[in-house]
Amino acid sequence: MSKKEQYVYIISDSVGETANKLIQAALAQFPDLEVDVSRYPFVRGEDTLISILEKAKEDNAMILHTLITNGLSSAANQFCKENNLYCFDLLNPVIEEIEKRTGAIPTKEAGALHQLNDNYFHRISAIEFAVKYDDGKDPKGFLEADIVLLGVSRTSKTPLSMFLANKNLKVANLPLVPEAHIPDQLWKVNPKKIVGLTNDPKILNSIRRERMIAYGLNPDTAYSDMKRIDDELAFAQNLYNKLDCLVINVSNRSIEETAAIILNTLQLNDMSYDN
Template sequence: MNKEIVYVVSDSVGETAELMVKAVAAQFNGGDVEIKHVSYVEDIKDLNNVFTAAKYSNSIIAYTIVIPPLKQYLDQRAREEGIIAIDLMNPLMKAFIQKFNKEPIRQPRLMRKLDDNYFRRVEAIEFAVKYDDGQDLRGINNADIVLIGVSRTSKTPLSMYLAHKRFKVANVPLVPEITPPDELFDIPKNKCVGLVITPDKLNEIRKERLKNLGLTSQANYSSLDRILEELDYAEKIMKRIGCPIINVSNKAIEETADLLLAMLKKRGVVFHE
């Protein structure tokens, strides 16, 4: 049987359509379908390219197009080719028109122009990159959240995940040979979160890291003695700060992030909506 394909067609990025397609696909044996993106559609030529590919495959077209001539052409061409094409926005748009008695602008990419959350997300991502791994300690005072922990406790990926949720995150590595910055002890303790991990899990992760770098797994970096020394040192710093601590062993980034935010809110930390 031919591979099942969904063409996600949009006059913008198409992320809304993709999320909806993934949500539906997940209901069918885990969502084993291939999603092909066709973003920033501006003319009929772009749509013709989609139909050329779609009519020779086992596929569906899911689209979010608000420009009337393009939508009309897509619907008509889909009927002619016998291809299922689903307008993901139109039912809700019709409901808005009917219930609120308003007419849509029908202009693409308005979310990118009007959604302040988008710009806050970009700003947070740039912040996370700039203040990653203790590169610039000025970020500690300006961050919403400061992550601390030894190497390979998911500080960077967790920072980026939280940045996509619009939180400005700085992270600082804890190394026995390096005195932690004074700023860590000056900020509110609830603003800082310590990340810990079991020695065996960290040993496994570091060995794999060295293997990927083409280095010997016998390096001090992955030795159990060194790991125990680092974890003991990090725990002392975290206790000195008085910050909440999360054990990230065997936790997905999403799970750690949810736990972190719930923990901080419980401690009275107020975040922007």
């Protein structure tokens, strides 16, 4: 094993996504580190748990767990304590503090956040909406959407739509082309629901060239021409000014960062949860 390599075990009686997101966020601070992350979801029996922990002991692994089923979390914590393994129990300390402060009794139900409840079906409905009204396929969707995204080609409209749909938000998007007609429905939408996406010309040029190369085509076309890009961005900005909508420059921003700006600025609730 490389001296830089580290083992991490994620153990959950559900899908383990909460612990996985946490470790990935932490590992982002160590881009050169070799880390072996092993996930063990849906652990429901103590025998299974102990066998996983025995293997973790051999690897001297860090343990992150979201075990909530009665007995499993304490068994994991005790094993790690006795065997000098790092153990981070993500859920139980917070649950115990809530119980202490409020007197409410937790259900201790594994996978409670992934049940097929109303929240789940709202998310599926939002994803279907985003697919149906992607790339301006039907302008009628603008009037039903929680958010309408506008932007020239390669400003991350579609991936951002899908990301926001996973937050239970109905999103429609429209690609902006100077020669194309702006649908009448757009002018009927509350400007507070509209987000205009823009980008830096040089970055957009690079993205478009790479896209053409990926398709095996000549990268030097009108699609990647700087004058054309400047004209498209000017057209988009002029429209945003007329609409008086929120404008976000997506250059050097991740989808998550752009989504956070939208959610915070438009004061929309994030209804997405994972455990």
